[in-house]
Every structure is written in C-alpha cells, then in structure tokens.
Amino acid sequence: MFASRTNWRLETNRLTRALEEHRKSGKTLFDLTASNPTECGLAYPEREILAALADPRALVYRPESKGLPEAREAVAEYYAGRVGFSASASRVDPERVLLASGTSEAYSHIFRLLCEAGDEILFPAPSYPLFEFLADLADIRLVPYPLLYDHGWQIDFASLRAALTPRSRGVLVVHPNNPTGSFVKPREAAELAEICATREMAIVADEVFLDYTSGRVRALLGARQNEDQAHTFALHGAALTFTLSGLSKISLLPQMKLAWTVVSGPDAIVQTAVERLEIIADTYLSPSTPVQLALPKFLSLRHELQAQLQRRIAANLSALDAMLRESKSLARLDREGGWYAILRVPVTGTDDDLTVALLERHSVLAHPGHFFNFSREGFLVLSLITPENKFQEGVTRLRAFFDG
Numbered sequence: 001m002f003a004s005r006t007n008w009r010l011e012t013n014r015l016t017r018a019l020e021e022h023r024k025s026g027k028t029l030f031d032l033t034a035s036n037p038t039e040c041g042l043a044y045p046e047r048e049i050l051a052a053l054a055d056p057r058a059l060v061y062r063p064e065s066k067g068l069p070e071a072r073e074a075v076a077e078y079y080a081g082r083v084g085f086s087a088s089a090s091r092v093d094p095e096r097v098l099l100a101s102g103t104s105e106a107y108s109h110i111f112r113l114l115c116e117a118g119d120e121i122l123f124p125a126p127s128y129p130l131f132e133f134l135a136d137l138a139d140i141r142l143v144p145y146p147l148l149y150d151h152g153w154q155i156d157f158a159s160l161r162a163a164l165t166p167r168s169r170g171v172l173v174v175h176p177n178n179p180t181g182s183f184v185k186p187r188e189a190a191e192l193a194e195i196c197a198t199r200e201m202a203i204v205a206d207e208v209f210l211d212y213t214s215g216r217v218r219a220l221l222g223a224r225q226n227e228d229q230a231h232t233f234a235l236h237g238a239a240l241t242f243t244l245s246g247l248s249k250i251s252l253l254p255q256m257k258l259a260w261t262v263v264s265g266p267d268a269i270v271q272t273a274v275e276r277l278e279i280i281a282d283t284y285l286s287p288s289t290p291v292q293l294a295l296p297k298f299l300s301l302r303h304e305l306q307a308q309l310q311r312r313i314a315a316n317l318s319a320l321d322a323m324l325r326e327s328k329s330l331a332r333l334d335r336e337g338g339w340y341a342i343l344r345v346p347v348t349g350t351d352d353d354l355t356v357a358l359l360e361r362h363s364v365l366a367h368p369g370h371f372f373n374f375s376r377e378g379f380l381v382l383s384l385i386t387p388e389n390k391f392q393e394g395v396t397r398l399r400a401f402f403d404g
C-alpha cells in the first residue's frame, strides 16, 4: 500500500520509553538535551515580536516565488560586512536569496534540484540526525564522510574523496556543525570547492548556528580580522554553493518558520540554479506573508537574543568545566561554537545503556552519541542552552553517576 521510502522503524527506542516512564513518575527531570529556545527561560521582547506580525500589508496576498523583496533584502543585509570564503562578491544579492518555511524545506528543494533518484549527497558524520529523513523523502542516498577529532575536528578528506562516485551530486557541510561545534576552516572550504568545481558538484552549507562562535574562535578571528564572525559560505564564489540559515537559531524564533537559501558561485550556473529553484518554490509558496513582513524586525532582534543565549552558553560551559576538573573519568571535546558540548565518558556499556541508566538512576537526560552518527561508543551530547540551575544540577548528577 505505502511507498517503501516510508518504511521507517516506528517503534519507540529504549531511551524514549524510559523518558515516558520518568515523566509518569512525576520526578524532576534534569534535561541536558533541551534545545527549544522558546522553552529555555529567555526574555523575549514579546510585544515587539507580536507587533511585527500585525503589519496591515499582511491583509493582501502578493505571491512572490522567491519570497517578498523586502524580506530578501533583510536577509542580504544580515550578511553585510561578513567575510566570505574565497569571496566572489562583497555582498549577497537579494535576487539570489529564496525563502522557505524552514531549512528542511530548503534542503528538499535543493536535493530535488540537484539529484535524480538514487543520486548521492555526502554528509558529515557525526552530524544532525534529520538529514537521513530528508534524504529518504527526496529518494537520494546520503553517504557519510568522517570528521576526525584530534584536539579539534577536521574533515577527513581522504575518506571524503574515497566516498565520491559518479552519482555524487553535492557535499553537505554544517558550519558550525551540530553537535561537534566545529567550523569549516578556510583551507577546508578551498579544498571542498576544488573537489566540487572539478566534478560539477555543489556545496550545501548549513549555517543555522553561524553566529554562535565560542570565545576562543572569536579571539582567533579577532586577532586576524578584528571581527566577531566566522566566514560564511554565502559569499563563496569558487563552486556552486547553497547556504542555508533561518530564524530558528539566528533569531531564536523556530515557531515563526522562516528560513532562506543563498545561492552563490560562478554566475552562469547560479543564474540557472536560481531560476529552477524559483519554480520549485513557486509550486509551494509556503512562507506566510505576516512572517515574511516581520522578517526585518525579527532579524534586528537577534543581537539582544543571541547575547542572552551566548551568556547562557558561557555560564553552562564554565559550570561543566568546573565539574570536569573534579572528575576522574569525564572529559570534554574542544568546541568552536554552536549550542552543544560533547563529553567523552567511560565505555562501560553501550551509549544507550548509559543514557537509560543515567535517566533511571539520576533523572538526567543526555543524548547518546549514536543519535548523531558517532562511529564509536563513549560520547554523550549535552545542550548548553539548558536553563542554568537545571544544567548545573544535571552535570553534578552526571559526575556522581560516572565517578561513583
């Protein structure tokens, strides 16, 4: 009856079952996976957010396949003053911006643009788990390429090159990556561009966490560029590049459902890519008018909201590091940005065994590394945007679990 692409294993996993039991018990949960910013106790400028949705122009339907021009201008403005990898242009052209209802939708459109059924997109491992579902729905194959950890993460280019086949259509990068928090380095971006340009492949760059750089990276960038920002792929000219981002992380407004794609690269190919993407977008016309009209305001609110979240991340990281200094068995991997921290833990069982036991015995919820495609056991992923009191108590309990 149903298409095989939807033959997913639908049974709940052990951790989800244990979580349901825990919730029924009524015990306090120390949720170190919390990643919904609207439920993390941030102070949102509520009146300003709601007022932005009340623009009278929203009473008229003005369908625009790429999105309303004023919204695309605001996206171009978001990139103003940023530094690109091998910049082809110093600013983003709003005509090369397309809006979507979320990055998931933007990914689907890009996969449909680039791939025949059965074609391949390379993606980093570890990384964000939703990609596999997006690939199933687009009838494409996701082929992992490893990120290697050695005092910081780097792309394993030997493995990436070995994974290329005649069906490879693009390389996906998450910049900075979720959950490793690692940025693509300029040297890596150049190598990716060289690979993609020679093989007529595209770069698909997910920059939803771009603005969340850690102090160390800011210091490095600051020393070099007197800037607080990481390089962006949106000003990347060496290969056809699709850069994705959106309100969910940049303005901490996931419920507003607005994301964008910036197309960059050699002019002729960019032109064709934009024309075709425009037809795909026009088929759905999904972003709503009130949210598009509110986009300039929502983007302008990001500075204050991001500052709050950065303070939260810094406070949680310092609580985590204080705990780790006391710990006999736990360590944290280096990170450069994003919202997560990765812990190395003793491999006394599978990551599933550990996370279920942690929840049942200490009421602490952490993500096992395999959720994010880690190749080995022994990693837990913690969200640094968890409210501070819960985070501190959670990591204290975590230590008690492992150190005894």
Ligand SMILES: Cc1ncc(COP(=O)(O)O)c(C=O)c1O
Residues within 6 Å of the ligand: 102, 103, 104, 105, 128, 174, 178, 206, 208, 245, 246, 247, 248, 254, 258, 259
């Ligand atoms: C790497 C990455 N990309 C995209 C998203 C989702 O973005 P959106 O809400 O715009 O679809 C997430 C959400 O956690 C993510 O981690």
